[in-house]
Amino acid sequence: GDSVTQMEGPVTLSEEAFLTINCTYTATGYPSLFWYVQYPGEGLQLLLKATKADDKGSNKGFEATYRKETTSFHLEKGSVQVSDSAVYFCALNSGGSNYKLTFGKGTLLTVNP
Amino acid sequence: DADVTQTPRNRITKTGKRIMLECSQTKGHDRMYWYRQDPGLGLRLIYYSFDVKDINKGEISDGYSVSRQAQAKFSLSLESAIPNQTALYFCATSDTTGTSGSYEQFFGPGTRLTVL
Numbered sequence: 550g551d552s553v554t555q556m557e558g559p560v561t562l563s564e565e566a567f568l569t570i571n572c573t574y575t576a577t578g579y580p581s582l583f584w585y586v587q588y589p590g591e592g593l594q595l596l597l598k599a600t601k602a603d604d605k606g607s608n609k610g611f612e613a614t615y616r617k618e619t620t621s622f623h624l625e626k627g628s629v630q631v632s633d634s635a636v637y638f639c640a641l642n643s644g645g646s647n648y649k650l651t652f653g654k655g656t657l658l659t660v661n662p
Numbered sequence: 663d664a665d666v667t668q669t670p671r672n673r674i675t676k677t678g679k680r681i682m683l684e685c686s687q688t689k690g691h692d693r694m695y696w697y698r699q700d701p702g703l704g705l706r707l708i709y710y711s712f713d714v715k716d717i718n719k720g721e722i723s724d725g726y727s728v729s730r731q732a733q734a735k736f737s738l739s740l741e742s743a744i745p746n747q748t749a750l751y752f753c754a755t756s757d758t759t760g761t762s763g764s765y766e767q768f769f770g771p772g773t774r775l776t777v778l
Contacts, residue, residue, distance in 0.1 A: 583766060592666075592752055592769040593705075638704065642765050649695075649720075650754075650767055654704040 551576045555639045555653035562629055562660050570624040570656050572613075572639035580641040582606075582615050582622040583650070587636040596624075596637070629660045665689045666770035668753050674776045681740045683773050685753030692757060694736040695767065696720075696728060699750040708751075711736055743777045750774050 556571040574580065581600045585593040597606030602617035611626045622639060639653040666687045675681050685694065692713050697705040697720075707720030709728040717728055725747060729737045740747055751774075754767040 581765065585769075592771040593754075594769070595766055598766060649707060649710065650705075652704040652706075654702060 551580070551641060551643050551651040553639050553641055553651055553653035555637075556656050557654070559657040559659060562658070564631055564660055564662050565628045566660075568624070568626040568629045568633075568658070570637055570639075570658070572622045572624065572653060574620050574622065574639075574641050576620075576641055576643045576651075578643050579617075580643040582613070583640040583642070584611070584613055584622070584624050585638040585640060585652075587638065587655070589635070593638065629658075631660045631662055634658055634660045666753060666755055666768055668751075668770040668773050670773060671771065672774045674778065675743055676778050677744055679743050681743050681775065683738045683751055683753075683775070685736045685738070685770055687734050687753075687755045687768075687770075689755055689768060690733075690757070691755035691768070692733060693755060694730065695754040695756075696726075696736070696738045697752045697754065698722070698747075699752060699772075705752065708738065740775075740777075743775075745777045748775060748777045 552575045554573050583598045584596040586596045587593050597608045599606040599615035605614045613622050613624045636655045636657050638655045640650045669684045695710045696708040699705050706722050708726050711717045711730045714730050727739045750772050752772050753770040756767045
């Protein structure tokens with residue numbers, strides 16, 4: 550079945566540091582890949598997505614590239630801010646008949662001033 | 663106004679009580695989902711519904727039931743709550759056509775449920 554493995558946290562960085570959160574997946578077919586973000590006390594929001602191999606999703610300075618050869622979708626940001634502190638979830642949707650999302654366990658990011 | 667709303671936002675109840683969590687959406691989506699979130703476990707799917715007449719169990723449906731009263735409303739019930747159902751519960755929606763084929767889901771703000 551489908552699965553998502555993402556880097557365990559927590560991750561603590563200083564403001565303006567470089568961020569990488571690793572995500573690898575196992576899926577049948579050609580899944581769509583997502584990064585969702587959950588700010589404290591809130592629901593999940595879509596951060597970025599990619600629907601086919603070599604696509605790069607980007608939003609708010611975050612980027613992730615869909616790498617089919619390594620089954621990866623790593624999240625990166627060149628310079629994090631305190632306001633980026635949140636839990637980040639990698640997810641996939643392998644389509645088919647039900648379009649369910651399969652989530653990783655989440656990575657807590659804390660950015661200190 | 664929020665597109666996906668959940669009520670209540672917080673609930674404390676006792677073991678054995680019946681609890682209903684409600685979800686409403688104004689996005690016009692046909693598909694709705696219920697997830698629970700536990701620390702270190704990510705989100706796990708409880709039930710999902712493709713339309714009013716189509717309801718399906720997810721990976722952790724035991725102890726839960728759902729009702730799709732209308733396209734816009736999807737309720738989750740705990741018939742007899744137990745402490746290990748203490749969690750954060752999320753409702754989500756998606757549409758049939760998807761956006762660029764991705765079928766992304768849109769989440770409500772969550773309900774924090776505590777069962778004593």
